[in-house]
Amino acid sequence: MSLRHALLGLLSERPASGYDLLKRFETSLANVWPATQSQMYTELSKLSADGLITVSAEGPRGRKEYTLTDEGLTELRHWLTETRPQRNTRSDLLLRVFFLDVLPPEHARGYLAWLADMSQREYEDLRRLEESIDWGDDPLSVNGRIALEYGLRLNAMRREWAEWAADRIG
Amino acid sequence: MSLRHALLGLLSERPASGYDLLKRFETSLANVWPATQSQMYTELSKLSADGLITVSAEGPRGRKEYTLTDEGLTELRHWLTETRPQRNTRSDLLLRVFFLDVLPPEHARGYLAWLADMSQREYEDLRRLEESIDWGDDPLSVNGRIALEYGLRLNAMRREWAEWAADRIG
DNA sequence: GGGGCCATGTAATCGGTTACATGATTGA
DNA sequence: TCAATCATGTAACCGATTACATGGCCCC
The missing domain is CATH 1.10.10.10 (Winged helix-like DNA-binding domain superfamily/Winged helix DNA-binding domain)
Structure with a gap:
């Protein structure tokens, strides 16, 4: 809603x-x-x-x-x-992780490597977006910038995690 | 699906x-x-x-x-x-951030502080869950542990971000 | 005997997606 | 003139949520 x-x-x-x-x-x-x-x-x-x-x-x-x-x-x-936001964590990405063992290990690592790459690419896209915007002092700029920072941190975190996870499976 | x-x-x-x-x-x-x-x-x-x-x-x-x-x-x-997972990023939490300026600043900071607390609590819950489980070498243990690590890192990231954001608004 | 759990199902509703459908206005 | 863009709407369908409904089995 x-x-x-x-x-x-x-x-x-x-x-x-x-x-x-x-x-x-x-x-x-x-x-x-x-x-x-x-x-x-x-x-x-x-x-x-x-x-x-x-x-x-x-x-x-x-x-x-x-x-x-x-x-x-x-x-x-x-x-x-x-109203309390209920974090809707439904994550297709993470769901797959639970079942990676039905694949041969190299496929499983491949999935995690792909995830790392995707996160890296998204990170770079957001960086470019950040640089392309003329950030002012208006409320939308302040808030938009804060939301964008979340995206940056999320993708950085996700990339590191995926790399860590790929190591673990090997 | x-x-x-x-x-x-x-x-x-x-x-x-x-x-x-x-x-x-x-x-x-x-x-x-x-x-x-x-x-x-x-x-x-x-x-x-x-x-x-x-x-x-x-x-x-x-x-x-x-x-x-x-x-x-x-x-x-x-x-x-x-099939390629499409990251369904729909986030109630982040959506609110965009509109925080319709609230008085102390309310806005209050929201972010609450977010930081929530993340911290969730982090601790996951840590407790991690300790309570007898992790074996079976596939579910390996994969479950990896997914749990994602949760830990996500909540740590989110807490830091919310604290950073609260500073920015003030 | 009876409370609690095991165990399965249906119906109404809602938010979201896909596809279809239509037409006006502007500018090269 | 004609393509691109502006601009709004409807219908079918699907997955998810909420609520309702039923009853068997086990153990105290």
Whole structure:
């Protein structure tokens, strides 16, 4: 149920259309909360029906600009402060580790090596992203930078772990 | 679609009933792939219908013991080697970070402090779990130990990151 | 006898994914 | 003019969650 809150959060910065939000997801939130186009338009309709956002303007091509209502902001704050995030650790990557012994050892090590490489590549992608962004003092910059740092540390950790694990299997 | 493979994986070690698998999930795979009772029984029926497992014995109280078939083992190996895990990074925890600026700074820092504490507690829980288990040389021990190490490193990383982030906001 | 555990199943609902469908506007 | 982009929506399906429902067996 968090796509709701992701949308409310983005709208708390400034009004936007579904299309705008779609673009902004791709470039910022996609890493922490992927969402499809279809899901977003559906959710926006629901949010509007629930009074958490309103259509504040209409533009060409049927464009609808949504604005956060007071109720929406209250709901966003409520989500942030009153509800406990439950860490959804469901990890395809780690699940496989449990069953690596049904493969020949060299295949198992191959999987871990691939994981290490993937983490390294992702790390480098994030570094490049970090350098390409003009970080300001605005809230999104501060928070976005913090989230990105998490990604960097996660991938560094994962690479080291995968290398350590490959040694252990050998 | 990975619950299938989690079940195939567990059955690759030894035959078991739905109830057995349920218990083993709770104590081992729950951290990487939570599943409900209802989901597991449904999936077992499907796996059986698809010929990847068979009912190898029936016991008291309607107990059905499932055994992996050759086809099932093939499917498990196929999943491990031929399909690429897509890291499903959807993270409730991190999503909130993006919107911390709608809260007063002390609340935002409070959230990060809580995150650091939670990670620390989880770290300690895993350490205790590690010490409580009699690690052998069997495949499950080796792999389980590797997965557990991932949890330890993740939580250590997360704690440090949350502390670093709290400083940044202040 | 009865409480606790063993053991399995179904139905309703929800969030998310994939695919399909449509059309307006802009700019080269 | 025509391709690219802007822009929104619906339908089918799937995996996961919650709740409900049932009953047998074992041991105290």
